[in-house]
Amino acid sequence: MRYYQLYGDGRPRLAVETSETVYDLTTTNSRLRTFEDLLSAVSIVDCPIDAVAEQLLDDAAEIEIHPTENEALAAPVSSGEIWAAGVTYRISEEARQTESSMPDMYIDVYESDRPEIFFKATPSRTVGPAEQVGIRADSDWDVPEPELGVVLSGDEIIGYTVGNDMSSRSIEGSNPLYLPQAKVYDRCCAVGPCVRSASSIEDPHDLEIWMTISRNQEVLYNETTSTSKMVRSVDELVDYYTKHNIVSNVSVLLTGTSLVPDDGFTLHEGDLVEMGIEGIGTLSNTVVEV
Incomplete structure (x- = not known):
């Protein structure tokens, strides 16, 4: 359902x-x-x-x-925190090496037993379908990141949604310690269009993901991938997120992306970002500078 x-x-x-x-x-x-x-x-x-x-x-x-x-349509989950995992796909590890002044650290995370888990957003920073996602006014390299979102009640997986982990690559790339500023800000995250119950998803590690970015009705980016390329399991990421942590009654954990636009691309105000996951639906948002 x-x-x-x-x-x-x-x-x-x-x-x-x-x-x-x-x-x-x-x-x-x-x-x-x-x-x-x-x-x-x-x-x-x-x-x-x-x-x-x-x-x-x-x-x-x-x-x-x-x-x-x-x-x-509003964000299907309206309370609790949103967290995210990084460097869970090879292309994500490669992209963050490219942008970073300290590329070796991303290789270490990609190959390490411990995944990267970081705080992403509160409800006040999260938008739903057809709302505007934000790009920072102090950043000149910004991208959307389509991700499978795991919806949790405590530490129990109850469903899945589509998540957009908006990111300032220029801010994070200048110094990894700036990750919170690159990831956490006004309208930094979108989720939707629904929550698909976990029992109705046969295998979360075998779902097609796609993303299209359009500007003035011209398609600038259109690519597809699969969650089968994720090097970490959903259960592993959830375990690291919930272990030793105070977890909200309802929360979302984004599981990383393998769709990254070319290095020369950055979002502009007014762009349309559409991303979807097989069996869940399509999340559409326009872009605004914040």
Whole structure:
């Protein structure tokens, strides 16, 4: 199942998509408005999330998801922290060597037992589908990074989403200690368009990922890859993120990227970034300078 967060008339609503149709779960209970609300119900009845949603379908109104001026898709997870893993694909390791004044450190991380795990965003820094992602005004080399996002309840994997780990390559490249500034800022992350339940994804390590970047309706970048190229497993990354850490009730862990535009490319304000993952959906955002 796919879970969507709708927002209109000033109040959120929770929708679920099955193989047949889309249902408004909020019509079954006015207190069931967010994905987090559904997780609270799951924790009480101690059942899988899809099983709880399934029990509500008979009483839920059928709807169609067509975002309009009065109603929009929001980030499917609205609370908790977002963290990210780096150097989990060979091309990512190569790209960060290229940009860095200390390239050997990325080889060490790529080959090390311990992965790179870093804090990425709070809800206030995160946007959803069709919202604007940010590029820093003090950076002259900025790129989007499409990543498989693991949605967690505590240390339990409950679903997957699409994540955009916006990055200032010029700031990080000048000194690795500037990583927080290169990664954490206003509108630095986007997630969506939904959460796909973990039980409905057969293998998270065999999913196609794609990204297209357009400027003035001209396609500047269009590439495809697969999560099968990731050198770390989802379970390994989750283990390092949750071990010895205080983990939010709901959080997202981005798992790294293997789609990196050429070194001569940088995002401009107004660009359209579209990225998708097989079985989950497509996340679209325009770019604004912050």
